[in-house]
Every structure is written in structure tokens, then in C-alpha cells.
Amino acid sequence: MKKFISILFVLVCSIQFSIAQKDKNKSETLSPEATKQLMDVLKLDTVKILREHAMTACHCIDSFMQARKAGDSNSVVVREISSCIDKEVTVYQMVMKINQSFTSTDKNITINVDKNSPDYTRYYRDIETWLADSCTSLRAAMSSNEEKETELSFSNDPEAVKQYNLGIKHITKEEYAEALPYFKKAVEADPKFVYALDNLAICYRRTGELDKALSIYGRSLELSPKGKTPLQNIPVIYELKKDYPKAIEGYKKLLHYYPDDAEAYYGMGRICIAYTDDLENGVDYMCKAYNIYTKNKSPYRVDAQTNIAVAYKRMKELGKEEAFFKILKDNNISVK
Template structure:
């Protein structure tokens, strides 16, 4: 694996990222988010990352082209405004000192970071269940009707209504895995993590390899500060979904909450490299977390441990 250069000084300055509210960042992110919402959710994680990148790049290029055309139009208008008699003009040359160059990755990182903070569609697409099994959906019409209505209510953040509808769905079909998954998500949104865990366990009894319940049961244990159970759940997720960066990001986060910053860093660096490998937008989150862990270890006088772990993963840390 090639060494990855991480500039700690830049990482630290990115903590508490202040939203760049410039016209370009907001406009491009708005269009990119709309595009991201249309990405097929059955794609795998790497394919989703590529589609997200395409959405950002396309929106970025479109904005630059629109800006260029608007500037040219203004120059034409200004030039015509200086002419006294249009009838004597056979042709018109508009002088320009600048080449109209479209840079595909211009401000890419800033746009991506803004999307991470503002585009709920990106998270929904990226973390949606992308594998189905025999019991993922129900063959009972009434159960599917309640389930689909529950999805709409959930998207509208009417969680109590969604909970009622998902309960009706699993009453109609007790082996409806996705309904149990989404009932668990709803309980989680309502802050009832114990009930959420019960729902995820019911789903896992139906489908032991379900991505959503495997991941979300770990998150719920984290909220309950049952850190050992959360770690165990993330490791189980990692056994089913090998080399998924979410395993290591989740473990890194739980170890940090448990004040074990060295193990947190070890896992977070693995997450960063895997995010980097698939060009995931969530590598930015891993970078930020690495910076936080650097600060925590520095407070404890353990920068040597930080450098040792960075060397282990061939991550070069350059400080000004």
C-alpha cells in the first residue's frame, strides 16, 4: 500500500468546519445533492462513491459553464452599450484576457465537506441496505402497504406515525426483515435505543447477515454506553462485510468514547485508508477524527504512540 501523506496542521484546522457559504459552494452542493438523491441504492459502496463523485463533478462543471456564459453575456452587453450605431457593425469581437477553462475538481473538497454537513440524501444513499434476501421484503400485500406508508412518514420525520405503520407491517408478516430494520431505525430516532436493539435482533434472527441491523445495533449500544457490546457488534459486522471502512470507523468512534485513544486511532486510520481506496466522501470524517485523536494523545504526552500507529499504516504525518 502506498504511503498516504496527511498534513496534521491542516487536519487540525478543519475541526469544527465552518460552512463555506460562498455562492458557488452552496449552489453546486444544492444541485449535487439533488443528483445524489437519484442514485440507485442497490449499488455497492464503491459504486455509490463513484456516483457521488460524478454528481459533484457534474454540478461543479455546470456551475462553471453557467458562470462563464453569464460573464460573456455581460461583456457583450457592455460592449454593445458603448456603440452608437448598430447598423454600421458587420461583426463584433469581444476582447477577453482570460481563457475559459473548466476545472473539474475546482473547490471539490469544500463542496464535498459542505455536502457532508447539509445533504441528508448523501447519507441516506450511502448507508442504505444494498443487499436483499428472501425475507427482506414481504409477499403479503397489506404488510407492504403499511411498510411503504411507513417509509413516507419516516422521510417526513413523522416518526410516531412511521412507528405505528411499521408495527402494522410486522404484525401482518413477522418475517418481514426490512420492516423490523426500519422499526428499529424509528425507535432510534425517538431515542428509545433498547427497543431499537430488540427490533434489530428480531431482524437478525430472520437474516443474520442483514447490513442495516448489524450496523445499527452497534450504534444503539454506543448510545447506551455499552461499549463492549458495541465493539462486539461492529466486529460481527466486519466479519460479514469484510474491508468495509464503516467497521473500523465505528470501532474507532467507540474506542474513543471509551477513552482508549490508541485503539481508536488504530481503527480510524484503517477506516481512512479504506475510504481513500474507494474514494468515499466519508474519508473527510476520518481525517477530522484523526486530528481529534492527535490532540487527545498530545494532551496525554503520547505523540510517540500516534507516530508509531501512523507508521504502522504507512501514513506520513507532516507538521509545519
């Protein structure tokens, strides 16, 4: 992309120079046809630009995930993700503004590097939104175990560790069916290997064997009652089974141990908005998720925003606009 920018500047400068050389004492104006041809040459695919910079940020996150240490806190993970995005924002902002200058009367290009400015935030969130939708490494980073690891989290059994690591190679590629037998072997070698149990349950869930996943998560919680992975995933499974009361109950159990967990509020909000038509509670839960995501600089803030927007549309149709804005106000969210 940096090479592309250099070529772009050379092209523009070459055109300006060639025009000037025709007659140093005359100004030259391109005809409408020539102007259109030039604009077609210089016009950039903004979607492609975003994808290229976001993919670079995604690769950065992937590198961090491969090198991260066991036990890294959630704050460390969030900081590294933000750093990966920050590395791309300035160049992405510059390319986009150059592109905009071709069709604008204002030819001054100002690159804002103040991370707290609305301008910087806009381009940061462009990349962040793309990552939330399309970056597997980001999803893996944000869903990684955040609870304090115990002696049962890992295993001292060499065969269990070997099989576990083989499973991890597949699960990071979202090859759940291929990963499943390795985690089964890891659990057979060490039945108290919590991380192996959790990943085995994930594989069962992803391959549609929901009851087996619930059973394995139950075993994991017997060994580690505060295990965040099973506490987060059990309500998701009940949601997939369309047992919404049990899903809500599961999310509330998660909040009992982790009162600031955004996923619990997000999950309850999604169920209320999408499935049970409990819109007011749904918006309240989703606002709480949004505030926590924002505080933690989580890319999943955009998902909460989307759900709040969906709920607003439906509440407006039902004549409940006033109730909607009151819920936002109660959660200290302003609408501009």
C-alpha cells in the same frame, strides 16, 4: 448560478468598455474609492456559492435514490454520488476562481478538469464535505442496505408492502415518529418482512426507544444473520446506552461478516477517542476507516479526518506525538 456568472461577466465588461469609451487614446485608472465600491459590488459570498452547488448535488443524489433499483450494489451508489458531485465541481471551481481573481495580481483563470489533480480534488472535497454534514439524501444513500438481499428482504403480502411504502415516505423525510406505525402494521401483516423490521427498529432508535430497537434488530438477525442494517445499528444503540464494551463487541461482529466495513472501524475509533481514552487504538481504527472511505470515494472520509485530528491534538498534549505518527505510517497514511 450560470445566469449569475453571465451577469458578472457582462458587468465587468461593461465597466471596462465605459472606461475605454471616455478617451480611446488614454488609459483610465479607477480611484481607490471607486475600486473599493466596485469590489464591494463584485464580492461574492463564497459560503453561499458552495451551498448552492452542494444543494444541486444533493438534489441529484435524491433523484438517484428515488429512482434506484432494489439490489443496487454499494459501488453503484458511490459511483452515482461521485457523478452528482462531479457535475458541480467545474462551475463551482470557475466561480470561486473568478472571485479570487478580483483580489489577485494574477488575472489568468485556469479551470482544471483533471479529476486526479490536486486543484480539482480541492473543489470536489469542498462540495463533498458540505454534503456529508448537510445532505439527508447522501446519508440515506450511504446507510442503505449493502448486504445481498434474500427472499425475506421483501414481502409478497400486498398489505405489508402498502404499509411499508407509506412508512418509507415518512422515513426519507426523517419523520420517524410518523413512519413508525406504518412499519408496525407492515410487520404485523408479514412478521418475516426483514426490511420492515429493520426500518421499524430505526424508527424506535430515532425516537429514543432503544430497548425496543434492540429487540426488533434481534428478530431481524434471526431471519437474516448477516443483515448489515442490524449489525451496523446494534453497536450504535449500545453506544447511545453508554455500554461501550458491548458496542465494541457489536462492531467486531459486524467486521466478522464484513471485514472491509468502514463503519465498524469508524465506530470503534470514535468510542476509543471520544469515550474510553484509548487513543492509540482509536487512531488505528480511524485510520483504517479513513483508508476504506478513501478507496470507496466516500464523503465520510472527512469525518475520519476530523477524528484523527482530534486524537492528534490530545496525543500531542500527552507527549505521544511519535506514537501517533507511527500509527499513521503503519496504515500507509502520509502527513504533508
